[in-house]
Amino acid sequence: MKNLILIKIGESKYINDMYENEYLYFKSLKEFRSNSEDQTGRLDPKELNVSNTQINNLTLTTNNKEIELHKVFKNFEGQLMKNLDNPEINCCSLNWLVLETGKKSRFFEKKLLEMGNKALLILDWKKFFEILDREIEKMNYNFSRKKVTYYSPKIHNGEISLHHKDEKFEYQNEYRILISPTKNEPINIPLPGLKEISTVIDSSNLNKLIIK
Numbered sequence: 163m164k165n166l167i168l169i170k171i172g173e174s175k176y177i178n179d180m181y182e183n184e185y186l187y188f189k190s191l192k193e194f195r196s197n198s199e200d201q202t203g204r205l206d207p208k209e210l211n212v213s214n215t216q217i218n219n220l221t222l223t224t225n226n227k228e229i230e231l232h233k234v235f236k237n238f239e240g241q242l243m244k245n246l247d248n249p250e251i252n253c254c255s256l257n258w259l260v261l262e263t264g265k266k267s268r269f270f271e272k273k274l275l276e277m278g279n280k281a282l283l284i285l286d287w288k289k290f291f292e293i294l295d296r297e298i299e300k301m302n303y304n305f306s307r308k309k310v311t312y313y314s315p316k317i318h319n320g321e322i323s324l325h326h327k328d329e330k331f332e333y334q335n336e337y338r339i340l341i342s343p344t345k346n347e348p349i350n351i352p353l354p355g356l357k358e359i360s361t362v363i364d365s366s367n368l369n370k371l372i373i374k
Contacts, residue, residue: 166287168337169257171365172278181282184356186294188252188339190346191324195245202277208315208328210249215242216319241315251324251342252349256284258309258337261371270368271333279365286359294339297352303341310336 170177170186180187195209217240257274284290291307298305312329313322325338341349 165261165263167259167261167371168284168287168290169259169368170254170282170284171257171274171368172280172282174278174280177278177280177282177362181357181360181362184353185350186254186339186353188254188341188344188349188351190344190348191249191251191253191340192346194253201273203273203331203334204277206327206331208243208245210245210247210324211243211322211326212246212324213242213244213321214313214315214318216240216317217242239316243315246324248346249324249342250344250346251340252344252346253341254339254351255334256337256339257335259335259371274334275365275368277365281363281365281368282360283363284360289355289359290353293353293355294351297354298341301351303344305339305341307337307339310334310338 170180176187191210194204194206196205197207199205199207295305306325308325310331311323311326312332313326314329324340327334327336341351
């Protein structure tokens with residue numbers, strides 16, 4: 163039998179507080195975009211991108227002089243990326259894991275485990291989404307939630323959604339929940355009954371999970 167578990171990895175004070183006070187923390191999606199990546203993979207220079215167009219020809223004009231880069235560089239290729247500037251959208255990122263009864267969990271990348279020393283395991287995903295959807299609607303937010311689709315920026319041509327990420331982050335197995343419109347400030351969504359459907363463990367034990 164296969165079991166879906168949703169996981170939130172973070173520092174103990176934040177994970178324990180979410181568990182004890184039964185809520186889910188949502189951060190402005192703008193804060194996940196950065197010109198550089200961090201070690202854990204939380205930050206992504208392509209966050210908020212909404213289109214990825216392949217370019218075969220590019221000409222630069224400087225001081226009335228044109229430079230055709232596609233002729234200067236052999237096998238020239240490039241991408242034109244468009245992104246949202248002020249989306250007023252908050253995000254909560256979870257990791258998903260499918261476990262077969264009696265079998266040990268798959269290997270978790272070290273970078274993923276470095277996101278924090280504690281992990282909130284959501285064991286009843288159906289009940290979790292039932293509670294979450296209801297509480298989000300009570301707060302009058304629009305929302306979308308789904309597994310992230312991973313794509314290759316060097317191949318994909320066309321529009322992408324805020325549920326898309328560069329394929330180099332595929333190890334994260336991210337399940338993304340977005341709410342809007344927001345003021346780009348932190349938001350806690352109440353989850354009454356969270357303790358009944360979840361537990362907290364050390365993130366270092368994620369590679370030892372077994373459902374009996």
